[in-house]
Amino acid sequence: MTQPKPNPAQSVRLMNVGKNYGAVCAVSGIDISIEPGQFVTLLGPSGCGKSTTLNMIAGLEMPSEGRIMIGDRDVTAVKPADRDIAMVFQSYALYPHMTLYENIAFPMRSRRRRTPEPEVNRKVLSAAKMLGLESMLDRFPRQISGGQRQRVALGRAMVRTPTVYLLDEPLSNLDQQLRVQMRSELKDIHQRLGATMLYVTHDQSEAMTLSDLVVVMSNGRIEQVGSPRELYNNPANLFVARFLGEPGMNILDGVVENGRLRGADFDFALPEVAANAGDRISAGIRPEDLQRDPRDNPAIRGIVRTVEYLGSRSLVRVGVGERTITAFLPPSDDIPAGAKIGLSPSDPDKMRFFQTDSGGSLHHPQKTSG
Numbered sequence: 001m002t003q004p005k006p007n008p009a010q011s012v013r014l015m016n017v018g019k020n021y022g023a024v025c026a027v028s029g030i031d032i033s034i035e036p037g038q039f040v041t042l043l044g045p046s047g048c049g050k051s052t053t054l055n056m057i058a059g060l061e062m063p064s065e066g067r068i069m070i071g072d073r074d075v076t077a078v079k080p081a082d083r084d085i086a087m088v089f090q091s092y093a094l095y096p097h098m099t100l101y102e103n104i105a106f107p108m109r110s111r112r113r114r115t116p117e118p119e120v121n122r123k124v125l126s127a128a129k130m131l132g133l134e135s136m137l138d139r140f141p142r143q144i145s146g147g148q149r150q151r152v153a154l155g156r157a158m159v160r161t162p163t164v165y166l167l168d169e170p171l172s173n174l175d176q177q178l179r180v181q182m183r184s185e186l187k188d189i190h191q192r193l194g195a196t197m198l199y200v201t202h203d204q205s206e207a208m209t210l211s212d213l214v215v216v217m218s219n220g221r222i223e224q225v226g227s228p229r230e231l232y233n234n235p236a237n238l239f240v241a242r243f244l245g246e247p248g249m250n251i252l253d254g255v256v257e258n259g260r261l262r263g264a265d266f267d268f269a270l271p272e273v274a275a276n277a278g279d280r281i282s283a284g285i286r287p288e289d290l291q292r293d294p295r296d297n298p299a300i301r302g303i304v305r306t307v308e309y310l311g312s313r314s315l316v317r318v319g320v321g322e323r324t325i326t327a328f329l330p331p332s333d334d335i336p337a338g339a340k341i342g343l344s345p346s347d348p349d350k351m352r353f354f355q356t357d358s359g360g361s362l363h364h365p366q367k368t369s370g
Helices: 050-058 100-109 117-131 146-158 176-193 204-210 228-233 238-243
Strands: 012-021 024-034 039-043 065-070 085-088 164-168 196-201 213-218 221-226 250-257 260-263 266-269 280-285 290-292 300-309 314-320 323-329 340-345 352-355
Touching (some): 012 050, 024 050, 024 221, 039 204, 050 085, 050 164, 050 196, 050 213, 085 146, 100 117, 100 146, 117 146, 117 176, 176 204, 196 204, 204 228, 213 228, 213 238, 221 228, 238 250, 238 352, 250 323, 290 323, 300 323, 314 340
Parallel strands (some): 039 196, 085 164, 164 196
Antiparallel strands (some): 012 024, 012 065, 250 260, 250 280, 260 266, 280 352, 290 340, 300 340
């Protein structure tokens, strides 16, 4: 049986898009260019403007300024039904009195579409096969699991064969095990369809594993755009450094002295970055890039606060001055709480340095919002 063939995937472009609610600015200066077939995630904390941005692309919200293009069409003022998009929401929004077959078929049976029944049947069965729902199409939503309901919601979007899929936190209502499973299935579906997908989430694990491109947002603005690897390894500012990672990047604030960065209980050699004596600089290092340092004068001196055994490694929280940092250390290291510990970077080249006041990276050429 053939799979539902989407219309050719389209590009999406937002040009200086903003949204105001009275005196409140929800989104400002959004510029994004998405290539046909890309999987792009809008990532950020609650209230950062990511869902508002997605709703403007869908036509559910009108921008206060800027333009939105889908393919070669300016859709800024176009009705949602005429944008050739399909949206999957956080809530499954299934009709409880309809079978799964009828729920998936519903968009094709609307007055606007009036798809012939043989074509409806072909598309429903094809989508159901791709989503593993073939054997349960005669069931009702109450008779299936949350993960299966989310597959039905995806199937309902797929049969419309849109040029762009918009997904607003579709996995947030699932338990952790189902989320991991659905994440893998969603990536597989994207690869098979070759469709343009825009995905909204506050869960960085979803963003990092699913995306070709991640758009990190905060306070209605874009902080950085890049591949998951680029964002993790080269954050453009302190917000991205802290936000990405579980736990996030450790940040230590110090002052430049004689080519070194010194602060409470730490002392690092500075690489060739634009910094002068007396500058306030923040050093960033990932927990997995720290190692124990038995020397009398280690780069970092601290007191162990807690140790969490994770099987393959231990997560150690260390008090350094008034700040707590985290380190992933070998599980064989027996470190009691309250013990003094020395740490150093396992690879100094992986350290990142930021301007403490502005938050901007001393390594990154990208201009950050502010």
